[in-house]
Amino acid sequence: MPFPADVARTGDAPFALDGATVRGDPDAAEHLRALVRTRTGVDLGTGGGIALTVDGAGPAESYRLEVSATGIRIAGADAAGLFYGVQTLGQLVHRDGDAWVVPSLRIFDAPRFAYRGVMLDVARHFHDVATVRAYIDRAASLKLNVLHLHLSDDQGWRLELRSRPELTAKASATAVDGAAGGFYAQDEYQQIVAYAASRHMTVVPEFDMPGHTHAVGLAYPEIAAAPVVEVITEGSVPVAGEPYTGIGVGFSSLRIGDEATDAFVRDVYTELAELTPGPWLHFGGDESLGTDPEDFARFVAQTSAVITALGKTPVAWHEAGAAADLAPGTIGQFWGFVSPTDAAARHARAFAERGGRLVLSPADAVYLDMKPTADSPLGLTWANGPTSLARAYGWEPTGVVEGIGEEAILGVEAPLWTETVATLEDIDALAFPRIAAAAEIAWSPASGAERSWESFRGRVGGLGPLWTTLGIRFPALEEVPWTA
Numbered sequence: 001m002p003f004p005a006d007v008a009r010t011g012d013a014p015f016a017l018d019g020a021t022v023r024g025d026p027d028a029a030e031h032l033r034a035l036v037r038t039r040t041g042v043d044l045g046t047g048g049g050i051a052l053t054v055d056g057a058g059p060a061e062s063y064r065l066e067v068s069a070t071g072i073r074i075a076g077a078d079a080a081g082l083f084y085g086v087q088t089l090g091q092l093v094h095r096d097g098d099a100w101v102v103p104s105l106r107i108f109d110a111p112r113f114a115y116r117g118v119m120l121d122v123a124r125h126f127h128d129v130a131t132v133r134a135y136i137d138r139a140a141s142l143k144l145n146v147l148h149l150h151l152s153d154d155q156g157w158r159l160e161l162r163s164r165p166e167l168t169a170k171a172s173a174t175a176v177d178g179a180a181g182g183f184y185a186q187d188e189y190q191q192i193v194a195y196a197a198s199r200h201m202t203v204v205p206e207f208d209m210p211g212h213t214h215a216v217g218l219a220y221p222e223i224a225a226a227p228v229v230e231v232i233t234e235g236s237v238p239v240a241g242e243p244y245t246g247i248g249v250g251f252s253s254l255r256i257g258d259e260a261t262d263a264f265v266r267d268v269y270t271e272l273a274e275l276t277p278g279p280w281l282h283f284g285g286d287e288s289l290g291t292d293p294e295d296f297a298r299f300v301a302q303t304s305a306v307i308t309a310l311g312k313t314p315v316a317w318h319e320a321g322a323a324a325d326l327a328p329g330t331i332g333q334f335w336g337f338v339s340p341t342d343a344a345a346r347h348a349r350a351f352a353e354r355g356g357r358l359v360l361s362p363a364d365a366v367y368l369d370m371k372p373t374a375d376s377p378l379g380l381t382w383a384n385g386p387t388s389l390a391r392a393y394g395w396e397p398t399g400v401v402e403g404i405g406e407e408a409i410l411g412v413e414a415p416l417w418t419e420t421v422a423t424l425e426d427i428d429a430l431a432f433p434r435i436a437a438a439a440e441i442a443w444s445p446a447s448g449a450e451r452s453w454e455s456f457r458g459r460v461g462g463l464g465p466l467w468t469t470l471g472i473r474f475p476a477l478e479e480v481p482w483t484a
């Protein structure tokens with residue numbers, strides 16, 4: 001999971017793990033030792049039975065895995081490919097009588113899409129570094145390679161900036177329902193970036209604007225427009241200058257066309273670019289319901305140009321496609337439904353028409369914060385929820401936006417908004433097992449005998465024991481035939 005590009009069983013006897021030894025790439029060997037120890041209690045010695053190499057052959061992130069009764073070889077095209085081969089090997093380990101074994105087979109595997117993401121909203125509820133590391137481990141084990149961090153929203157600003165210290169000093173203390181807030185000091189953010197890199201994940205940081213900026217107004221009231229409370233359909237009403245702990249959306253906006261706002265935008269993205277080694281900076285752009293449309297278009301064009309001038313590729317939610325002067329090459333993140341409205345589809349196509357590509361996050365399929373079942377205590381339902389595992393799996397990226405085919409799709413991302421999500425246990429309860437559906441859609445070939453709901457649900461069930469030993473508290477959805 002996700003199903004590999006090509007698998008052939010050889011019919012040979014399985015490889016026995018007890019007493020096995022590993023040699024080759026030290027980082028991959030350490031990951032494999034830790035995974036096997038956690039899963040089985042077996043400590044792999046140093047020696048030769050399992051050989052791990054990076055050999056430069058094949059597409060980016062690809063690997064070849066060969067298991068016979070006498071040995072295992074994993075060769076990665078690059079370090080990421082080797083890491084993914086190790087993850088696959090970890091999934092293949094199973095109990096046979098008294099022994100831990102790996103079935104004999106040959107796998108060639110490579111990803112369909114280059115961008116395979118998860119998003120964690122750390123604004124509605126703050127999630128500390130340890131929680132983010134745990135989510136990185138979970139996502140990377142499924143060959144996901146992007147962690148999008150939603151670092152600011154109406155409820156709080158979550159990254160310390162030296163150029164703008166008031167943001168965290170005045171706008172980070174609270175969260176939804178009066179929960180404690182928090183923020184990442186710069187060295188903590190850098191720890192997250194480094195930990196993600198060690199699992200071959202790139203961090204895509206987001207400061208959401210011009211909407212979703214009530215918290216900015218706590219620090220810099222002069223650049224915040226008055227809240228437009230008429231747009232709120234759910235959640236409490238905000239008061240300018242006071243922390244917002246509700247879950248309403250769309251009511252806040254930066255003041256556009258003001259030199260102080262322009263200076264703020266330049267400062268925050270300049271510093272974010274300095275802190276972020278990855279190529280992408282996300283500037284939000286969603287649900288700016290209280291912003292005049294012409295001002296919105298002007299702001300989005302200007303902000304995308306600022307980010308481009310910093311040497312980064314801007315990313316924005318699809319509404320930003322409404323701006324005629326969006327910087328060429330801006331990546332659009334589509335969050336409409338699998339059957340989109342005309343406006344959402346038009347906005348998404350606008351990115352491709354300007355030389356950008358799309359990241360697909362259809363809300364009624366891959367928003368992990370939707371309830372998985374009607375009786376789930378956590379989660380929301382606004383995106384046609386509850387969202388079953390079958391629905392999370394049952395969509396095809398090239399079938400969403402008319403005119404947006406394989407070439408225009410950079411990848412797939414499963415966001416987790418955290419209005420109802422306060423702990424790692426809550427993250428597990430909503431992300432699993434649906435995160436596996438997003439991973440398979442992003443990684444595996446579009447078709448093939450195993451790209452079916454029946455195969456997928458069986459393979460999800462087979463991962464239950466591994467996920468349990470990894471400490472993942474997934475809900476035992478009735479849709480899945482879980483392996484005891």
Ligand code: ACM
Pocket residue numbers: 286287317335
């Ligand atoms: C979004 O769900 N507002 C991107």
